[in-house]
Amino acid sequence: MTTMTNTAPRRPGLERRTAARLAETEYQRFVDVLRTLTPDEWATPTECPGWDVRAMAGHALGMAEMAASPLESARQQRAARKRDGVLIDALxxxxxxxxxxxxxxxxxxxxxxxxxxxxxARRRVPGLLRRAAVSSGTEHAEKWTVAYMMDVILTRDPWMHRMDIHRAVGSTPVLTAEHDGALVADVVEEWAGRHGQPFTLVLSGPAGGEWSHGGPELRLDAVEFCRFLSGRAPGEGLLAVEVPF
Known part of the structure; x- marks a missing residue:
C-alpha cells in the first residue's frame, strides 16, 4: 500500500526557522560520522543497492553541493536529464x-x-521561489514546492543516509529528541496525512514519541519506523505507506 501522490504541490510542515536549524545540525552530524570511519568501514555495503559507504558519502556530498549553489544544481540536473530512467536515480x-x-x-x-x-543557501531562498512547484523527480511524480524540497527533503536525505551508515558499520548513531525527534515527528505527521487512517503510534528511542488518533497501536523503534516508510524494509498495512526521504 504505497500512497505517495498528491494533487496540490506539497508544502513543508516544519516552521522555517526550525527547518533551518535542523539542516545545519544534520549536515554537521553527517560530517562527524564520516570523520569516524575506518578504511574498512568506507568499503562496507549499505542497504542502498550497489552503494557502499563511500558511494553513499559521494551522493550526499553531491546533494550538499547542489544545495549550496544554484549553478551547480542546474549543472547536475542538466547532466542527469541526459540519462535514461527516473531523474532522481540518474542524479x-x-x-x-x-x-x-x-x-x-x-x-x-x-x-x-x-x-x-x-x-x-537553503535558509536564504526567497519566498517567491519557495512557493514555486517542482516535480519530485521520483517514480511517483509528485509535485513539491521548492520550500518542501529545501526545508524537508534535503535534511531527511542526509539523516536517513546517516542512519544507513551506522547500520552498515554497526555503530550507534547520535540521536536526540530536539533534533532527530523533531525530524521523526515531521515524518509521522506527513505519513498520517498521506494515509488518513486512525492509528496509535508509539516510537521508542531518543527520536521517538507517541501519537494517538484512535486506531490500532503500532509500537516500534523510531529509526526502524523511518526505514519502513523509506522503503528500506518491507512494511505491511500502514507501514507500507511511503514517505519521501
Whole structure:
C-alpha cells in the first residue's frame, strides 16, 4: 500500500526557522560520522543497492553541493536529464560517479567545507521561489514546492543516509529528541496525512514519541519506523505507506 501522490504541490510542515536549524545540525552530524570511519568501514555495503559507504558519502556530498549553489544544481540536473530512467536515480548515480576519484579524506574535507554554505543557501531562498512547484523527480511524480524540497527533503536525505551508515558499520548513531525527534515527528505527521487512517503510534528511542488518533497501536523503534516508510524494509498495512526521504 504505497500512497505517495498528491494533487496540490506539497508544502513543508516544519516552521522555517526550525527547518533551518535542523539542516545545519544534520549536515554537521553527517560530517562527524564520516570523520569516524575506518578504511574498512568506507568499503562496507549499505542497504542502498550497489552503494557502499563511500558511494553513499559521494551522493550526499553531491546533494550538499547542489544545495549550496544554484549553478551547480542546474549543472547536475542538466547532466542527469541526459540519462535514461527516473531523474532522481540518474542524479544520484551522477553524484556518486563524479566524486569517485576523491580520497575519503577529500570527501570529508569537501563535505565539511560545503555544509555551512548549503545550510545558508537553503535558509536564504526567497519566498517567491519557495512557493514555486517542482516535480519530485521520483517514480511517483509528485509535485513539491521548492520550500518542501529545501526545508524537508534535503535534511531527511542526509539523516536517513546517516542512519544507513551506522547500520552498515554497526555503530550507534547520535540521536536526540530536539533534533532527530523533531525530524521523526515531521515524518509521522506527513505519513498520517498521506494515509488518513486512525492509528496509535508509539516510537521508542531518543527520536521517538507517541501519537494517538484512535486506531490500532503500532509500537516500534523510531529509526526502524523511518526505514519502513523509506522503503528500506518491507512494511505491511500502514507501514507500507511511503514517505519521501
Amino acid at each position: 544520484t548515480a551522477l553524484q556518486v560517479e563524479e566524486h569517485a576519484h576523491l580520497s575519503t579524506a577529500e570527501v570529508v574535507a569537501r563535505f565539511a567545507a560545503v555544509a555551512p554554505k548549503a545550510a545558508r
